[in-house]
Amino acid sequence: xxxxxxxxxxxxxxxxxxxxxxxxxxFAGPAWHIEGEYFEGCTxxxxxPCLFGSEPTYKKCKIAGVFHIEKGxxxxxxxxxxTVIGMTDFTADPDSNWIVFYLSDSVSGIQKxxxxxxxxxxxxxxxxxxxxxxxxxxxxxxxxxxxxxxKAVAGDNLILEVEILRGKxxxxxxxxxxxxxxxIWANEFCATLNMGKAIKHRFHExxxxxxxxxxxxxxxTFKFTSSx
Numbered sequence: 001x002x003x004x005x006x007x008x009x010x011x012x013x014x015x016x017x018x019x020x021x022x023x024x025x026x027f028a029g030p031a032w033h034i035e036g037e038y039f040e041g042c043t044x045x046x047x048x049p050c051l052f053g054s055e056p057t058y059k060k061c062k063i064a065g066v067f068h069i070e071k072g073x074x075x076x077x078x079x080x081x082x083t084v085i086g087m088t089d090f091t092a093d094p095d096s097n098w099i100v101f102y103l104s105d106s107v108s109g110i111q112k113x114x115x116x117x118x119x120x121x122x123x124x125x126x127x128x129x130x131x132x133x134x135x136x137x138x139x140x141x142x143x144x145x146x147x148x149x150x151k152a153v154a155g156d157n158l159i160l161e162v163e164i165l166r167g168k169x170x171x172x173x174x175x176x177x178x179x180x181x182x183x184i185w186a187n188e189f190c191a192t193l194n195m196g197k198a199i200k201h202r203f204h205e206x207x208x209x210x211x212x213x214x215x216x217x218x219x220x221t222f223k224f225t226s227s228x
Contacts, residue, residue: 040064040065042212043215046195046196048218050182064086067086079115087203099129099133123224158202165196178192180192180193185222187228193220
């Protein structure tokens with residue numbers, strides 16, 4: 001009877017483990033990946049000190065970050081060509097922080113759900129912003145990108161134009177930060193940043209509003225996956 005009890009107990013443990021794994025798998029989301037180009041404008045003067053681990057120029061670090069997905073998939077659904085723009089305040093207290101997301105008004109319902117799942121729960125999850133302070137809007141979004149110029153327009157709510165700065169030593173090459181010191185998206189961003197100036201950076205959404213023309217900007221590439 002002792003051995004039988006052990007076998008019964010072992011059988012129960014195996015069954016519980018099996019059910020746990022089955023339940024976990026049933027709630028696990030589909031595999032996904034996104035990669036493409038990123039550019040942003042922020043509060044700081046050009047040459048953002050945050051990128052070197054220093055305090056922001058004006059004690060605040062508010063950004064408009066543009067993620068243009070060149071290749072992406074969420075389960076069986078393609079995310080190629082989609083753009084997500086996120087505005088937030090990196091320096092806000094946890095109990096007052098907020099996020100505004102803009103997505104293209106041409107995005108399908110399934111793609112929208114997938115993008116919000118990725119960007120709320122993975123890309124911007126460090127901000128720990130409750131749903132009541134997250135604004136999501138679908139707007140006409142226009143993206144322009146060349147070697148020296150990046151531009152994003154989202155309806156009448158955002159315009160961001162970043163001119164990449166040329167180095168003085170070799171004006172045919174961009175001014176760069178290589179092997180950056182940047183805690184957020186440290187592994188998901190390329191180690192090299194092309195530094196720039198946001199010649200236009202204007203945003204308004206409800207009580208959130210700013211004009212950071214001629215402030216800092218940069219461009220790089222990104223890659224996020226569900227396995228990270």
